[in-house]
Amino acid sequence: MDIVFQLLFQGIGIGSVYALVALGFVLIFRATNVVNFAQGEFSMVAAFLMVIFSVDLEWPYWISFILSLGGMAIYGALFNLGVYFPLRHRTYLPVIISTIGASILVSNSTLALYGPQPQVLSNLLDFPGFNIGTVYLDTQYLLIIGVTVVLVAFQYWFFEHTLLGKKLQATSQDKEMASLLGIPVATMIMVTFVYSAMIGGLAGILVAPILFVSIHMGGTIALKAFAATIIGGFGDVAGAIIGGLALGVIETFGAAYVSVPYKDGFAFLVLVAFLVFRPQGIFGERVAEKA
């Protein structure tokens, strides 16, 4: 039974990372109707910023953390201006290609600037973990789970109970109508990119002590997060969270009880099953309609 709890904890932990990145996917999708394939690089860039501030410059962890998130806010704004804004009146295809291009550009620029060597980022907390019975709880995973819960609550409050959140929702539902009502659509999309980059960056910073900081860290997570958004329902915030957690738990249990080498296979098997039998995902609308 202890093994089940251990696997469950680990599955929820890794699932929370997928969920955080998936959240970023969903927010941008809702605002712009396109999938941002450079979402994984948000995580990677933030982790590298963290390495620069806290490891290279040896600044305190919290200052580095705030500076990295601040850097991600600027990065999100620049990303919007450079990748989405010039193509905003075109169909979804050029924008998707633009995000793929940005993804390649950013990861290769990081490689050129920082070199290929994977970097080590220490845990936020000094003690790595503790046991409850025979179940080991990694404090970094606990932190990730905690942050996911807080962010979900914050997101619910922000979108449902603040004027800015409602404006963002209106923009995502119908840009023309929102514009007619005096909502500055371009600004709202800018805010979405900034927020999404910060969430993706947060996921990257949190997962970096576990998976190490490398230019490939974003791609691996983003692929799973993308699957999570489809499982949960594209465009649905709750769906992204449930999808991410489900994916983490399914692949962990699948690996333990069926086959470790085919671990990634379970995640994508579930993805294919959803695309065939329930393309709208658990909560969302049909992908075909959105895309």
Next chain:
Amino acid sequence: MTNFTRRSFTSALALGVAAPAFLRNASAQSATIKIGQVVPITGPAAEAGKYAMAGAKIALDEINKKGGILGKQVEIITEDDQTTNPGAVLAFSKLATNPDIVAFVTSIRSTQVHAMAPDIAKIAKPTMFGGTDPTLTKLGNPWLFRCRPNDTFSGKVIAEFGVKELGLKKWGIVHSTDAFGTNGMKALEASLLALGVTPVAIQGYANQSQDFTPVVLALKQAGIDIISSYFTFENDLGIFARQLRQLGVNAPWVGSPSIVNTTAIKLAGAALNNTYGVADYAEESSPEAKAFADTYRAMMKVAPDNQSSWTFDGMHLLAMAINKAGKTDPDAVRAAMLSIKGYKGAEGEYNFDANGDGLHGYNVVKNVGGKIEFAKHIEFPA
């Protein structure tokens, strides 16, 4: 418009058929001797690629200082394999079209060497490689020369050391499911069976995994008292090592060479303390290994490992074989390479056998607080 006659068609066809032979023999005309190197400049192994290039560069400088090859200066032409098999094939094909390149130094990754092997056979020029999959020198491809001991030896040494020196019998094997990991695991299993030990748990994983909890729990459940591993990427090894210790598995661990890589030690930190590794390269194993380490450290400011030592040896072996042959003709160089006996390189003593395997033994080393200490060398007859 030019008429395309049967004669011109036949001439073009004949030229096309004969081109590889021209490309193969046109090399001696160049002002310098060119060696092609396929190396990961981008992708997950880009860090290791930097080391591989440094090893080759150190050898290159030494060779040129001593007058080069056949009285000509030597230069290396590199192509990026992107750490992928298609990338490696593409990189090799690009180099193969350059008729001035007389020989190649390729990959440390067995899967990539497998991928390139058909093209290597086609271009028919001596090719040094570092992949340790035992089958690579049994493909019937006469142009492949290995500059590291193959996994039959690593498996034998791991099994001998664990069973005879440490006296442990309940083995758990963790391996990557790629060609390197799978064949390494098979060689180790065979060596253990030969010593009368049946492993109690064998766990494969796909490269670039983010979580090894299921693997660690399976080892724990099987009640192993010793772990052995064949990891391809240091990131995976780092994550596994940390989770292994976190989940309370403290059994002795004897790993394949990646366990003593500089990057792996940096990533895994204390989780790799007191682990053993078989290492084809160990700084303290010979004066030649020490001399290479001193030069490498002065240039790269990090400790050398097998990523650089085999390319260093590969370049020296090529220089020696071509000089011995007295020409760059591939068949003559091949014969000269196979006749090399007792050459002391950074990796060990080279005695090429008919298959193209240069080394036949391994060092066992121990990680003591992040420092690699030489334990013993185990050699098998060629």
